[in-house]
């Protein structure tokens with residue numbers, strides 16, 4: 516069987532007396548972007564710092580390409596790239612000097628360093644700034660250099676901690692495109708609490724709360740985690756509330772305007788088809804009908820409270 520790109524087993528970490536994460540388990544087997552979601556203090560940074568070998572866990576194990584991070588750290592780390600929240604840039608070096616320095620830190624073969632630096636600059640769209648001091652680059656380009664240092668040694672797995680923080684809207688779009696591009700041939704774990712970022716960038720989601728995994732699935736599965744139970748409809752010929760309540764499955768009718776209503780329903784959204792049929796049969800003049808999808812914010816809020824409610 517193929518080895519997982521990353522496998523996290525029974526990972527727990529305690530700062531002095533308080534457990535920050537407790538028995539985290541997951542595997543990533545595929546290329547693409549995995550979003551690591553969670554509210555403030557959920558345990559994202561602790562998890563990522565352990566995975567990247569910056570923090571030693573209290574319990575559990577991390578395997579990168581089947582290599583134990585605690586038993587063979589140098590070998591395991593050759594397969595990881597990391598862009599922390601504050602990119603580790605040296606402002607007084609130019610882009611070439613900095614990326615060469617990073618490639619050497621990664622113990623790359625001397626003969627490969629030059630071509631690796633050229634390739635990563637091309638990939639990250641910074642070749643034209645090779646001789647520019649990092650301090651003189653815009654925030655978006657500094658972030659590109661940050662991403663370049665994370666992939667210069669061509670790792671199978673890259674961790675990006677809130678990579679669009681502090682960028683302007685155009686830079687955010689560009690960096691998201693770059694992340695998707697570098698995830699075509701590796702797996703990227705991206706930490707964020709911006710839900711629009713998850714929607715725009717991620718293929719899969721892991722969500723942690725109170726130090727434990729509360730959701731693991733695709734972005735579509737996350738999107739459909741809560742079944743909608745309301746729809747809105749507009750009628751030109753003003754049926755009465757009593758008539759509308761006769762449609763099987765409708766449990767509440769909330770007027771929004773003279774012609775528009777929100778309907779709460781149970782028993783599946785077949786009820787919308789029945790509403791259309793009743794409207795045709797009774798001449799209610801249905802002109803609009805829309806299922807109300809649950810927003811990502813609401814799904815996030817419900818998952819955030821999940822452990823407390825259980």
Ligand SMILES: Nc1ncnc2c1ncn2[C@@H]1O[C@H](COP(=O)(O)OP(=O)(O)OP(=O)(O)O)[C@@H](O)[C@H]1O
Pocket residue numbers: 530531534535536553554555556557558559560561562708
């Ligand atoms: N160095 C530390 N010493 C003690 N407690 C810590 C330390 N770092 C984090 N914690 C605690 O561990 C828990 C998890 O924190 P962590 O930083 O991993 O969460 P996070 O999900 O990354 O949050 P954020 O989104 O705010 O960065 C929190 O309760 C936090 O207060």
